[in-house]
Amino acid sequence: MTMVLSTPTAGRVREAMAALREWQYDEAPMQLHPGDIGWNYRFGTAETAAAIRTWSRDGRILAVGMLDSPTLVRMTVAPDVFQDEDLARQLVNDLSLPERGVLPEGAVSVEAPRGLLLHDLLAEEGWGVDEPWTPLFRDLAEAVEDPGVPIKEIGLEQAQDFADVLRSAFNTTRPTRDYRHGMSAAPFFSEARCLGAHDDHGNPAAVVTVWSAGPGRPGLVEPMGVHADHRGRGYGRAITLAGAAALREMGSSSVRVCTPSANVGGVATYKAAGFTAMPEIADRIRKV
Template identity: 85%
Template sequence: MPGVMAALREWQHDEAPMQLHSGDIGWNYRFGTAATAEVTRAWSRDGRIVAVGMLDSPTLVRLAAAPDVSRDADLARRLVEDLSRPERGVLPEGAVSVEAPQGLLLHDLLTEEGWDVDEPWTPLFRDLTDPVEDAGVRIREMGLEQAQDFADVLRSAFNSTRPTAAYLHELSAGPFSADARCLGVCDEQGACVAVVTVWSAGPGRPGLVEPMGVHADHRGRGYGRAITLAGAAALREMGSSSVRVCTPSANVGGVATYKAAGFVAQPEVADRIRKV
């Protein structure tokens, strides 16, 4: 895993397309080291990692590749074989999806193999050269004593029962916790109403928002913009050159929130899907 994370950090740069980020794997550490290793795949050539995948679900793999092999025919063919054959241990039979950065030769070969295009997503980007404007609200770092507050906001924001207080405990105990900042917005009564986790890929490289959420009872009050600004400011302090995020284009409110926080929408992207 240290080698995988080092490769993913190295491949992040401001001109690169949206792709699997070291923070995506860092966020997966909320399920523990063994679970994260189990869903991670790496392709190597001559001892060097050239592509990395993470199973976001049993039927969806998210990919990244070294910039110098984006049009490498041998790697593209190998990826197609491994993604298409269940016995290779990447994706099962039936309907599956692949998220891969734009520009990979892999996309051309998947099209030839009959893979379709799924619903569009919107990547968003904010340059961090200049200081980030003040969020205008009370921001606090979410430590272990705020683990339940952190989970409660995420449960409400994403209408999910999955987030638990163990998330922050596992993240803080993980080997890459120093890459992350978990922040919260408090209302006038001191209640946590919005949270964000941001991930650094190292100085001079783009950071990632993963995840950001506002409690359902407190939407429409600017807390999403505020917590996003706070996350961007934290990444700038950590040396990040920019910050990026990707959200479904159908999530109109989410796209608007990021734009309000100074993010610029990039051309839409889409997963590749193999239907039954």
């Protein structure tokens, strides 16, 4: 059967996210999650649709990718086709040739889960590996400990607070109040939560957004940030615990996150919140 590469319309992004939901399970390697696309909705519905790529065969979606930037595609495939040679070779062609409309010429990166035949084929084509990332995982079978600080849900009326904390946490001017509003347009946003940890004066000290993939499946933390004025006081651990507890209430079986291994503080924060670090992973990179 012919493999079909496509960019879905805004209305059909839901199908890509639904496929991703089905592919999430606790034993799976770290991979693209529907919450990653949900977080991308901060840029707008049309913009998110333009960043999605799907690969289908006989009407079934086999792979989903998201352009996290013009030169980085994050992707995964259905669990039963990790070693499908036809799919892997099609992916190599589509990721390597600029005219296919996925990645441009020059230095580009591909994030894909461990175990894909795609990695072997890209290596044969001379693609190297980028800086390591650390996946972290926490099982949610048992109750999550109390975070020890006031936790409140962040609705649209607190959109500016959400943006202010993220701007400070990541030392950037990009997050705006529109981020919180844009995310609310994401398919399945009813299964996400935005939470804030507050200090003794009621000021937001840390925020987190968590994304469920449905009952019995792993949820995702994306993003989590602590305001610069509140670092080193345990708010990162507290808001991460609050996020894990929210996912457990929504029926998630576990929670996962991935952060650059060089972010030693971030890795330590997640470990303090009961997460276990898994073997490092790295993007495939094609240099100029």
